[in-house]
Amino acid sequence: MTNPNSPNRLKRLSPRQRKKLRVGEFQELGFTVVAALAGLDDAANDAFLNGWLEAVDAQGVSFGGHFSDGQLDGIVFPVNGVKVTAEVQAALAAWLKGRSEVSGVEVSGLLDVWHSAW
Structure with missing residues (x-):
């Protein structure tokens, strides 16, 4: 796969094309999250998930993924013009x-959500 943000490629594209392809200054960054939870009952799982989604909403970004078998797995991505930054990543x-319910956390570095294999 070629680099969608290579300088030679970006030079040939107009701003409209860069926006449509989400490259250059229109690139959207995000990060993946995998969190293992200690054995919790359904009510505690629901409370944890609600707290996580509120924390994500408080940063102004969004989360897509799944929560099953004691594991939260997904990606945090930008929404409504709010960019995912290193500060947002560190806060989440x-x-x-x-959280005491979490027994392990893996957070990736910032990656291009449109042009990365996550």
Whole structure:
């Protein structure tokens, strides 16, 4: 796969094309999250998931993924013009690591949500 953000490619594209292809200054970054939870009952799982989604909403971004068998797995991505930054990533990772229900957390680096194999 060629680099969609290579300087030679970006030079040939107009701003309209870069926006349509989500490259260059229109690139959208996000990060993946995998969190393992200690054995919890359904009510505790629901409370944890609601808390996680509220933490994500408080940052102004969104989360897509699944929650099953004691594992939260998905991607945090930008929404409504709010960019996912290293600060957003650090805040959400700290939220997960600060929870007693979480036994392990893996957070990827920032990646291009449109042109990466996540």
